[in-house]
Amino acid sequence: MLQYFIRRLLFAVPTFFGCTIIVFFIVNLAPGGPYEQQVQALKAGSGFGIGSESSAASKDGAATIPPTALAELKRYYGFDKPVYVRYLIWLGLWPRETDSYNVKLGEPRNVGQGQYVIVERNANGSYSIIDKDSKQSLTGVWTAENSVLDSTGITQLRVFKTEYAGILTGHFGNSYEYREPVIDLIASRIPISLQFGVIGLVLSYVICVYLGIQKALRHGSTFDLISSSSILISYSIPGWALGLLLLVLLGGGSFFDVFPLGGLQSREYETLSLGEKILDRAHHFVLPVIASTIQSFATLTLLMKNSLLENLSQDYIRTAFAKGLKEKRIIWLHAMRNSVIPIAANIGHIIGIAFVGSFFIETTFNIEGIGKLSYYAILSRDYTVVFAFTVIGVMVNLFGAIISDFVLAMIDPRIRFR
Amino acid sequence: MSQTSQKSGSQSIGQRRWKKFKTIKRGYYSLILLTILYGLSFLLPILVNDKALIVRYNGQYSFPAFTSLVASFPLVDQFVSVFQSGESLGQTGNPGQARYRDLQQQYEQENSDNFVVMPLYPYGPIEDITTDGNTAFMEPWSASDGEGSRIMGTDENGRDVFARMAYGFKVSISFALILVFLEYLIGIPIGGLLGFKSGWYDLIGQRFIEMWSTLPILFLIIIVVSFIQPSFILLVLLLALTAWIPITTYIRAEFYREKSKDYVAAAISIGVPTWKIMFKHILPNSLVPIITNFPFAVVAGITSLVALDFLGFGLPPPTPSWGQMLSSGLQNLTKWWLVFSPMFALFATLIMIVFIGEAIREAFDPKTFSRLR
Numbered sequence: 001m002l003q004y005f006i007r008r009l010l011f012a013v014p015t016f017f018g019c020t021i022i023v024f025f026i027v028n029l030a031p032g033g034p035y036e037q038q039v040q041a042l043k044a045g046s047g048f049g050i051g052s053e054s055s056a057a058s059k060d061g062a063a064t065i066p067p068t069a070l071a072e073l074k075r076y077y078g079f080d081k082p083v084y085v086r087y088l089i090w091l092g093l094w095p096r097e098t099d100s101y102n103v104k105l106g107e108p109r110n111v112g113q114g115q116y117v118i119v120e121r122n123a124n125g126s127y128s129i130i131d132k133d134s135k136q137s138l139t140g141v142w143t144a145e146n147s148v149l150d151s152t153g154i155t156q157l158r159v160f161k162t163e164y165a166g167i168l169t170g171h172f173g174n175s176y177e178y179r180e181p182v183i184d185l186i187a188s189r190i191p192i193s194l195q196f197g198v199i200g201l202v203l204s205y206v207i208c209v210y211l212g213i214q215k216a217l218r219h220g221s222t223f224d225l226i227s228s229s230s231i232l233i234s235y236s237i238p239g240w241a242l243g244l245l246l247l248v249l250l251g252g253g254s255f256f257d258v259f260p261l262g263g264l265q266s267r268e269y270e271t272l273s274l275g276e277k278i279l280d281r282a283h284h285f286v287l288p289v290i291a292s293t294i295q296s297f298a299t300l301t302l303l304m305k306n307s308l309l310e311n312l313s314q315d316y317i318r319t320a321f322a323k324g325l326k327e328k329r330i331i332w333l334h335a336m337r338n339s340v341i342p343i344a345a346n347i348g349h350i351i352g353i354a355f356v357g358s359f360f361i362e363t364t365f366n367i368e369g370i371g372k373l374s375y376y377a378i379l380s381r382d383y384t385v386v387f388a389f390t391v392i393g394v395m396v397n398l399f400g401a402i403i404s405d406f407v408l409a410m411i412d413p414r415i416r417f418r
Numbered sequence: 419m420s421q422t423s424q425k426s427g428s429q430s431i432g433q434r435r436w437k438k439f440k441t442i443k444r445g446y447y448s449l450i451l452l453t454i455l456y457g458l459s460f461l462l463p464i465l466v467n468d469k470a471l472i473v474r475y476n477g478q479y480s481f482p483a484f485t486s487l488v489a490s491f492p493l494v495d496q497f498v499s500v501f502q503s504g505e506s507l508g509q510t511g512n513p514g515q516a517r518y519r520d521l522q523q524q525y526e527q528e529n530s531d532n533f534v535v536m537p538l539y540p541y542g543p544i545e546d547i548t549t550d551g552n553t554a555f556m557e558p559w560s561a562s563d564g565e566g567s568r569i570m571g572t573d574e575n576g577r578d579v580f581a582r583m584a585y586g587f588k589v590s591i592s593f594a595l596i597l598v599f600l601e602y603l604i605g606i607p608i609g610g611l612l613g614f615k616s617g618w619y620d621l622i623g624q625r626f627i628e629m630w631s632t633l634p635i636l637f638l639i640i641i642v643v644s645f646i647q648p649s650f651i652l653l654v655l656l657l658a659l660t661a662w663i664p665i666t667t668y669i670r671a672e673f674y675r676e677k678s679k680d681y682v683a684a685a686i687s688i689g690v691p692t693w694k695i696m697f698k699h700i701l702p703n704s705l706v707p708i709i710t711n712f713p714f715a716v717v718a719g720i721t722s723l724v725a726l727d728f729l730g731f732g733l734p735p736p737t738p739s740w741g742q743m744l745s746s747g748l749q750n751l752t753k754w755w756l757v758f759s760p761m762f763a764l765f766a767t768l769i770m771i772v773f774i775g776e777a778i779r780e781a782f783d784p785k786t787f788s789r790l791r
Contacts, residue, residue, distance in 0.1 A: 011625060018629040026638055031645050232776070236768035237761075238721050240728075244748055245761050254754035261751065359636070360725060364748065375729075378640050386637065393634040401628075 001409060008405065012398045023390045024087050033381050034176045035077045039065065042073075068156060071147075075100065077176075080147075090173075090387065092166020100160040103144070108132045111142070111159065119144050119159060129159060167391055173384040177377070182388045186370065192264060193358050193369035196285055200292035201351075204300060207293070209343065212304025217331070219309060227301075235298035240360035243291030247364070250287070259287050262366035288365045292358065303346065308339040341412050348404030351396060438781040445777020448770035459588035463487035466581050468542030468549075469500070470518035472535040475507045482518070483537055508532070517549060540566060543585040543738040547576030558755050570759045573746055575736075579755060582738040583763045589739055590767065593654060594719030600658040601715060602708065605665025610696050610704075612666065613673025620670075627663055635660045643731040650733060657722055665708060665715075672704035710782050713775030717768055724764060740764050 074080045088094035103109040108116040116132035127144035142159045165171035172182040215224050250258040320330045359371035377385035469482040489498040504512030522534040551562045554576045561567040570579040612623045639656045685695045726732035727741020740760040747757030
């Protein structure tokens with residue numbers, strides 16, 4: 001058994017790399033990335049700003065950007081390197097350049113914190129870097145490189161530090177859009193998504209398990225038929241679409257003004273007392289929670305019902321009845337224990353659904369959670385954020401499946417994974 | 419008497435399943451209704467359109483709605499022009515596309531031999547505020563001067579909501595059907611191969627599938643769509659990229675089970691080629707899970723198209739689509755009909771398909787539970 005899980009974990013490694021490679025390459029090869037967006041912004045900006053001076057230089061109305069600036073911008077976003085190098089840098093298996101400074105040969109250059117370096121060319125064409133004051137060699141700390149900037153052959157000498165920093169070392173980089181570490185950005189949104197995600201998860205399990213049991217026990221009754229219809233209805237409508245319908249009906253636009261139109265809290269939230277705060281939050285939660293619960297409602301309920309029904313028709317239940325056990329005891333102690341197995345095994349899958357599903361629900365209800373953050377990251381090509389979400393998404397999927405298996409093995413001693 | 423029993427005895431399993439399917443009324447009637455509606459949806463250009471069925475002008479007849487019916491089929495549309503200028507029909511000062519509803523009123527006032535016959539519902543899905551008489555946010559059942567009422571009002575661009583809803587039906591169902599067809603086309607051979615060959619094939623194939631199914635496909639579609647103008651076909655292909663995986667899983671499990679049976683061993687021993695065993699012998703015995711899955715795959719196809727359109731990464735505007743209608747409803751929450759109409763259409767369609775699916779499952783894979791007490 002242990003061997004099985006170790007093997008599963010080992011198999012997850014190539015899957016993880018395969019996935020991230022595919023996403024990384026597709027995203028990087030897609031035009032319109034942050035570098036191109038920045039160039040566009042610069043062109044538009046300098047066209048208005050400098051105006052008459054630069055208009056002579058450009059014939060098509062757009063201002064020309066000096067090649068050095070372009071090259072530096074490209075380097076800032078890391079686009080001066082081939083895609084596979086960028087992937088390795090992102091992983092943390094290739095040195096990442098930090099603290100880059102342009103220098104002139106033999107002239108001291110301030111590289112921060114009062115330190116001055118001098119770059120000299122050696123006889124064999126390599127560069128040596130010396131601290132101006134102590135005359136110590138800094139070649140191990142700093143690297144010098146003379147790069148060609150454009151087709152005209154202009155070169156630029158610069159020094160930079162390198163470090164191995166990537167997702168394998170826990171470095172997710174900074175968001176281009178928000179200018180703050182991706183980790184902080186995601187961490188600040190997680191509580192919001194988790195709040196209604198967990199409430200939805202718990203609610204759907206409680207309701208579905210209870211309803212499934214009742215349906216199984218009263219199989220074929222009017223109650224069973226009526227609830228089956230409501231299950232079919234909930235299956236036929238995506239959660240976010242139902243949320244939209246509820247917004248129109250109850251959001252105060254056209255019909256009833258019962259619930260707020262979206263968001264997480266009222267404008268005067270900060271001034272409220274604790275009790276009012278909780279009420280306010282709950283008031284805002286009702287519709288999104290309904291919408292997110294409905295997504296797994298049908299599958300879970302039917303899973304519970306069918307599994308209990310199947311167990312009730314087994315021989316061991318017949319035996320239990322035959323030896324005169326009470327019905328309650330048979331159902332709750334004997335049949336139930338076997339019936340919750342598939343439900344429990346579904347948990348890894350549901351975690352995944354909760355993650356993807358919140359994408360739509362947060363957009364519909366205008367909740368500033370993880371789903372919305374990832375949505376806008378894609379829209380604005382905030383690559384570091386998109387990749388961070390890819391990693392999270394892949395991990396949730398992979399571990400969701402493993403967790404499901406693990407739970408299954410824990411609660412059902414008959415199951416042997418090999 | 420004996421004849422009937424003989425007859426039922428000679429019925430194939432397919433016939434028996436069909437018979438069983440017919441006894442489940444809501445599934446059976448849903449299938450009939452949905453088939454009729456989908457068939458009718460191909461005639462939409464002559465049922466719901468702003469182009470006239472028949473125009474008689476100075477003794478000349480023309481049939482613009484029928485032209486647009488022909489043009490509504492792919493490939494043919496390259497060769498047909500639906501344009502008919504207003505001036506050529508006596509609509510002075512309108513060199514652009516003729517406005518047939520105005521023309522109808524004009525001819526009636528002139529009291530000449532000229533006449534226009536409009537389709538049943540004389541509004542098109544694409545004509546917007548730029549056409550005279552269309553106003554944004556018309557309420558349901560309201561009408562502009564001298565025109566028939568708009569069953570479901572108009573949207574923020576003055577486009578008729580009912581017409582868009584009706585055309586959206588055809589788009590959604592066609593999209594889902596093509597998508598499911600592609601899913602099966604990819605999923606069945608791969609699943610069959612994995613299940614039949616097993617061993618190393620299976621191990622590597624499974625890892626590949628695991629990787630593929632872990633891909634955040636929604637991310638990728640949005641990224642691809644943001645730099646390539648999406649077309650109907652491109653969207654189908656993008657969604658099909660990962661949608662085949664469940665089919666593969668079903669088929670793999672079936673093949674895995676079937677291959678150990680005697681008839682396969684017999685076929686192998688008399689030297690039947692592998693591909694023939696797979697597709698002629700095992701496949702027909704493995705179809706139950708994918709047939710019962712079919713309606714639910716269609717539901718999934720429709721929902722994903724609606725979701726993509728809702729986010730604005732679906733079919734290019736002004737293609738009539740339910741998801742786009744829902745998103746314009748979200749932006750104008752006070753205009754309730756914008757959400758109600760596509761929601762009704764989506765819901766009615768999906769629930770009919772779910773009814774069909776439920777009936778098919780009942781007919782193909784009946785589960786009987788015996789219970790004490």
